[in-house]
Amino acid sequence: MHGYEMIKTLQERSGGRYAASPGSVYPTLQMLEDRGFVTVSPSEGKKVYSITDDGRAFLAEGRVDEHDEHGRRDFWQGQNEEWGEVSALWQELRACGPLLMSALRGARHDPDKLRRLKLLLERIRGELSEIAGTPGKFDA
DSSP states (O other): OBHHHHHHHHHHHTTTSOOOOHHHHHHHHHHHHHTTSEEEEEETTEEEEEEOHHHHHHHHHHOOOSBOTTSOBOGGGOOHHHHHHHHHHHHHHHHHHHHHHHHHHHHTTOHHHHHHHHHHHHHHHHHHHHHHTOTTTTOO
8 A cells, every 4th residue: 555545544444533644654654664564665656565564463562452441442443333423523623613713803803792702612611521521620
């Protein structure tokens, strides 16, 4: 598999939750090659990476069981339905960032909009703290 295929596979397997950058993938592949965990061979003008037996052994040593010590599913072993929901939430979160910045710019000279925005963010933070089970921990 070449690097770009790995980037796309990581994104697909994480349900869109993780989008690796070439700046993180290629140095990691170089490190894995240096440690003998992958081999590289040219194919159609691209570098194709293959895991070695040492790489498989290393991966097996570090593999997490289906559930971690807190009973959560391992990152890659979540059910497809779960990842669909999580992916949709991540997409909502990503869409909120630019919208929040636009709202801040639009409200900066309007005291009523600033007040409404502050109340909205306080309510969101409170509900997030409640869902996370950490009420009061992240109070401003």
